[in-house]
Amino acid sequence: xxxxxxxxxxxxxxxxxxxxxxxxxxxxxxxxxxxxxxxxxxxxxxxxxxxxxxxxxxxxxxxxxxxxxxxxxxxxxxxxxxxxxxxxxxxxxxxxxxxxxxxxxxxxxxxxxxx
Amino acid sequence: xxxxxxxxxxxxxxxxxxxxxxxxxxxxxxxxxxxxxxxxxxxxxxxxxxxxxxxxxxxxxxxxxxxxxxxxxxxxxxxxxxxxxxxxxxxxxxxxxxxxxxxxxxxxxxx
Numbered sequence: 001x002x003x004x005x006x007x008x009x010x011x012x013x014x015x016x017x018x019x020x021x022x023x024x025x026x027x028x029x030x031x032x033x034x035x036x037x038x039x040x041x042x043x044x045x046x047x048x049x050x051x052x053x054x055x056x057x058x059x060x061x062x063x064x065x066x067x068x069x070x071x072x073x074x075x076x077x078x079x080x081x082x083x084x085x086x087x088x089x090x091x092x093x094x095x096x097x098x099x100x101x102x103x104x105x106x107x108x109x110x111x112x113x114x115x
Numbered sequence: 116x117x118x119x120x121x122x123x124x125x126x127x128x129x130x131x132x133x134x135x136x137x138x139x140x141x142x143x144x145x146x147x148x149x150x151x152x153x154x155x156x157x158x159x160x161x162x163x164x165x166x167x168x169x170x171x172x173x174x175x176x177x178x179x180x181x182x183x184x185x186x187x188x189x190x191x192x193x194x195x196x197x198x199x200x201x202x203x204x205x206x207x208x209x210x211x212x213x214x215x216x217x218x219x220x221x222x223x224x225x226x
Contacts, residue, residue, distance in 0.1 A: 031212055033212070033213070033214075035214075042216050042217070042218055042219075043159070043204065043206075043214075043216040044216070045213040045214065045215070048211075048212045048213055050212070055212060056211055056212060056213060058213075089156075091158060091159065093159075093214075095212070102164075103149060103161055103164040104149065104161070104206075104214055105161060106151075106158050106159040106160075106161070107158055108157060108158035109157070109158045111156070
């Protein structure tokens, strides 16, 4: 069964360092997303990406964050200068259709710890 | 503001019970609603997707219903098993691509 894969599963970084989280969405999906979940809190939307550009972003997704689809398969989230409060589980997701009409499918997440 | 609420926050039941998890949303103009399962420290597994035009969806022992007019969805789990222990998340989509999540119901099924 097709699945969204994320690497690494865990990442520990020092405050102020740049991190890149990687994702391979489901191959025939056209819409890609990043969400995050701070420990004990709700899953929050960060950004959606379609046709090689950001289609929507939340207030959380400030200038420290960027996304890229560098080739036909990978989708990355970069945090330029990490802060302690960026520590969270980051989920990549993808969907086939607009408005997630076919459902949204999530990866297993990358646990980011900023020290 | 579009918000999603889930009750109860936690539930502990003996194996074999039928149970109902509730999800409510403040804006009834949803595009669709999706139920997910999350195991501790893990990703989100999609369980059921209900389009706004549908009233319910079924998969195995799971049945999800949708009442848009009252802003509610329920997830019914029949004959619960210890393996059903997890957090169940409800999420809605409006006229954009993003999911808005509830806080989840943490379910424990004990033998």
